[in-house]
Amino acid sequence: MEFLRITLKDFRQYFGTQEIKFAKGSHKNVTVVNGPNGAGKTSLFSAINWCLYNEGVEQIGALVSKEAALEKEYGDILECSVKIWFEHEGSKYVATRIAKERKVPIETGSEEDEDGEEKYKSFTMERLPAEEADFVLLGDVDGNMKEVPDPNRLINSVLPKNARQYFLFDGEKIEQLTRPDHDNEIKEAIRNILQLPSIENAREHLGIVIREFTKESKKSSSGNESELYEKIEKLENEIVAIDTKLEAKNKELVSTRDLKQKVEEDLRKLEAIKHLIARRDELEREYEEAKDKRNKWKSNLRNSLSSSYLIVAEGIINKCSESLKEKKEKGLIPPLVQNSFIEKLLVSDSCICGNDICAGSEGHKNIKMFLEKCKEYNKAAQDLSDLNDDLGIISNKAQNFAENIKMAMREVSCENQNIELTAKRLEDLHKEIEGHKEEDISQLEKSRKKLEDDEDNIRADIATLNNDKARCQNEIKDHENEIEKISKKKDAARKFIETRKLSEKALEVLNVVYEKFASEKRIEIEKFIKKVFDLLIWKDSIFTKVRLSDDYKLEVFDHYGSPAREELSAGERQVLSLSFIASMAQVSGGDVPLVMDTPFGRLFSIHRENIVEQIPKLTKQLILMVQDEELKGKAKTILQDRVGEEYNLIFENGCTRIEVP
Amino acid sequence: MYEQTDWPDRIYIDERHHAKYSELLSKSDDARYPFKTAKEIFMFSMVLGFLKKKEPSPVDKKKEVIMEKYLDSKVDKPLIKALYLMNEGKDDCIIDKKSAILFAQDCANNGFDELYDIVTRGHDMVISLTEYLMENHIEQ
Numbered sequence: 001m002e003f004l005r006i007t008l009k010d011f012r013q014y015f016g017t018q019e020i021k022f023a024k025g026s027h028k029n030v031t032v033v034n035g036p037n038g039a040g041k042t043s044l045f046s047a048i049n050w051c052l053y054n055e056g057v058e059q060i061g062a063l064v065s066k067e068a069a070l071e072k073e074y075g076d077i078l079e080c081s082v083k084i085w086f087e088h089e090g091s092k093y094v095a096t097r098i099a100k101e102r103k104v105p106i107e108t109g110s111e112e113d114e115d116g117e118e119k120y121k122s123f124t125m126e127r128l129p130a131e132e133a134d135f136v137l138l139g140d141v142d143g144n145m146k147e148v149p150d151p152n153r154l155i156n157s158v159l160p161k162n163a164r165q166y167f168l169f170d171g172e173k174i175e176q177l178t179r180p181d182h183d184n185e186i187k188e189a190i191r192n193i194l195q196l197p198s199i200e201n202a203r204e205h206l207g208i209v210i211r212e213f214t215k216e217s218k219k220s221s222s223g224n225e226s227e228l229y230e231k232i233e234k235l236e237n238e239i240v241a242i243d244t245k246l247e248a249k250n251k252e253l254v255s256t257r258d259l260k261q262k263v264e265e266d267l268r269k270l271e272a273i274k275h276l277i278a279r280r281d282e283l284e285r286e287y288e289e290a291k292d293k294r295n296k297w298k299s300n301l302r303n304s305l306s307s308s309y310l311i312v313a314e315g316i317i318n319k320c321s322e323s324l325k326e327k328k329e330k331g332l333i334p335p336l337v338q339n340s341f342i343e344k345l346l347v348s349d350s351c352i353c354g355n356d357i358c359a360g361s362e363g364h365k366n367i368k369m370f371l372e373k374c375k376e377y378n379k380a381a382q383d384l385s386d387l388n389d390d391l392g393i394i395s396n397k398a399q400n401f402a403e404n405i406k407m408a409m410r411e412v413s414c415e416n417q418n419i420e421l422t423a424k425r426l427e428d429l430h431k432e433i434e435g436h437k438e439e440d441i442s443q444l445e446k447s448r449k450k451l452e453d454d455e456d457n458i459r460a461d462i463a464t465l466n467n468d469k470a471r472c473q474n475e476i477k478d479h480e481n482e483i484e485k486i487s488k489k490k491d492a493a494r495k496f497i498e499t500r501k502l503s504e505k506a507l508e509v510l511n512v513v514y515e516k517f518a519s520e521k522r523i524e525i526e527k528f529i530k531k532v533f534d535l536l537i538w539k540d541s542i543f544t545k546v547r548l549s550d551d552y553k554l555e556v557f558d559h560y561g562s563p564a565r566e567e568l569s570a571g572e573r574q575v576l577s578l579s580f581i582a583s584m585a586q587v588s589g590g591d592v593p594l595v596m597d598t599p600f601g602r603l604f605s606i607h608r609e610n611i612v613e614q615i616p617k618l619t620k621q622l623i624l625m626v627q628d629e630e631l632k633g634k635a636k637t638i639l640q641d642r643v644g645e646e647y648n649l650i651f652e653n654g655c656t657r658i659e660v661p
Numbered sequence: 662m663y664e665q666t667d668w669p670d671r672i673y674i675d676e677r678h679h680a681k682y683s684e685l686l687s688k689s690d691d692a693r694y695p696f697k698t699a700k701e702i703f704m705f706s707m708v709l710g711f712l713k714k715k716e717p718s719p720v721d722k723k724k725e726v727i728m729e730k731y732l733d734s735k736v737d738k739p740l741i742k743a744l745y746l747m748n749e750g751k752d753d754c755i756i757d758k759k760s761a762i763l764f765a766q767d768c769a770n771n772g773f774d775e776l777y778d779i780v781t782r783g784h785d786m787v788i789s790l791t792e793y794l795m796e797n798h799i800e801q
Contacts, residue, residue: 309705320743390739
């Protein structure tokens with residue numbers, strides 16, 4: 001999607017019709033709109049938001065230019081409009097939104113004129129309710145511009161409304177976005193841009209459909225079936241209640257963890273216990289490493305256990321193998337008889353002893369019977385011989401599995417000891433910090449420990465709830481099977497079971513798709529944020545790693561590997577925000593323009609130069625609304641090469657004029 | 662494609678064990694659960710049942726548990742043959758795959774409860790089974 005141009009007619013301080021053409025193309029894709037404070041940059045930004053989404057103008061007073069209303073009578077209705085031309089997937093569109101306002105006087109007080117009438121000195125504009133016809137979207141159909149039937153839907157598919165703040169970005173908020181207390185904003189942005197709420201709604205609706213099926217089927221059933229349906233219904237309600245609790249517990253977990261991190265960061269700042277905190281970091285690392293190693297060995301152990309029945313059977317295998325060898329040595333398993341020799345004999349009509357064995361003779365019949373016996377005998381002999389070979393291999397395998405299990409178990413026990421020892425050292429360290437003479441330190445440590453315990457308890461609660469949920473799901477399946485058995489011949493009941501199972505399967509698939517999609521996209525966003533952050537951040541920065549956690553929390557690590565988002569300066573936070581915004585644009589398809597209102601205010605000059613060099617490469621179209629101070633010197637020179645269109649906003653006598661410099 | 666064999670294509674367990682099989686397999690992706698397939702449980706039960714040295718208990722109500730094609734031809738099938746051979750004592754019985762499988766089913770039926778007790782005696786089934794093996798079958 002690319003913006004082509006915008007016209008504002010009597011919109012706010014833009015009196016008359018004012019127009020901006022946007023730069024597009026692969027190289028000169030930047031449009032710069034320069035203007036001092038109050039010149040109309042934010043109004044222009046609001047105009048785009050308002051035109052496309054009918055939002056962003058709630059708190060900004062009158063929309064219609066007061067200059068346009070000046071000569072009008074009180075009670076007159078005036079109009080303002082914003083038109084945006086854009087191109088998407090080869091088609092051109094024009095979005096037009098108008099607003100109507102009535103000119104009303106403002107009472108100035110008790111002053112009266114000579115005739116005793118009230119005297120009005122000023123006026124304001126009263127906005128009239130919006131009508132459906134106030135927004136029109138025309139689209140290019142076979143060379144003709146025709147009205148698009150569901151304009152909001154099209155706009156939403158091109159630039160998703162719930163993620164618009166990341167394409168149409170207000171620079172004043174840029175530094176707030178990545179402040180630690182704005183985690184939820186980041187999380188919601190990612191969820192919205194990936195349309196995860198839509199998938200979640202689909203999952204929820206499918207759950208409702210399944211429950212409705214149960215209700216309906218219960219009505220039309222009788223006896224045992226009815227009881228079973230009732231049990232299913234109860235279990236389904238139990239699952240809904242568990243899900244609600246799980247959601248609450250997960251939220252509690254996130255907030256407890258956040259709070260714990262906050263306390264940990266506060267402790268980290270205290271000089272008096274710096275060495276103890278460093279020691280704790282080290283022990284925690286050791287603890288996690290030991291856990292990882294233990295899990296790795298346990299996984300090895302589990303793999304060896306899958307064929308561990310061979311170990312149990314080793315005694316029998318060896319006994320059988322010895323018995324076969326003994327038989328072979330004693331000649332009890334004789335070598336194979338050559339069937340071909342007997343077959344040749346049968347067609348030769350004469351035995352080696354000279355007797356007649358022509359077809360039909362007694363001798364021929366006996367030899368034929370002998371041949372059949374030989375075939376069976378040969379098969380058994382072959383099987384015994386193969387078995388003897390196979391048992392040798394199995395015995396070796398059993399010994400290998402036993403060795404692997406021994407080794408894995410030894411390592412698991414060793415790591416368990418390490419885990420216990422490290423946990424004990426951590427506990428001792430906690431007591432040392434808790435007993436610190438400075439009351440603040442002691443209190444902070446107590447809070448940290450309490451939050452840590454709370455976190456463990458919440459995790460345990462979540463695990464219990466998940467177990468309960470799995471139990472309910474298993475019980476439902478058992479009851480369904482029972483119903484299926486009882487009502488095998490009843491069409492309606494069978495249909496219910498089939499449809500229900502199909503719905504459950506769909507839900508299962510949806511869950512898998514959701515998890516996979518969310519996880520892949522999270523990794524994709526993380527990679528992109530990291531890539532952009534590396535490009536934009538000051539080269540000697542100590543911040544080396546950016547991570548997006550499983551619950552979409554953005555974290556930055558310093559070169560010690562410690563979380564360091566708290567330590568970012570305002571400028572660095574802006575860089576992180578920009579990395580995030582650029583990633584959002586990329587992940588959503590990489591085909592959206594980026595409109596930024598005063599984005600560079602607090603940036604350090606090196607960051608600013610990096611950004612103006614890199615951002616135009618990362619987005620298809622960049623529209624910057626900047627103050628003179630924001631873009632100057634080297635940054636301006638770097639950007640100049642990418643600027644395709646440039647405008648100045650001239651503010652005079654309460655009105656803004658758009659001019660080409 | 663699986664090759665055609667003279668082994669029966671389905672293997673059954675007693676219906677009363679089915680729920681417990683499912684329970685042992687319900688979290689086959691959980692590191693605390695030792696078994697990944699029903700075949701592993703079947704084979705382990707079979708060996709334990711054989712070692713009990715008493716008359717195998719025949720499968721009462723049959724419930725299909727695995728397809729023959731999942732038996733490894735170089736490990737599982739020779740093991741079944743060996744147990745059957747040891748039990749019957751006659752060499753030519755080795756070609757009767759159908760009877761060998763019936764014998765294996767009866768042994769598994771006989772040994773399943775013991776296996777279930779072994780793995781569920783602790784919180785972590787992997788550790789429970791390992792401890793049993795270390796105590797009884799693996800030389801230290």
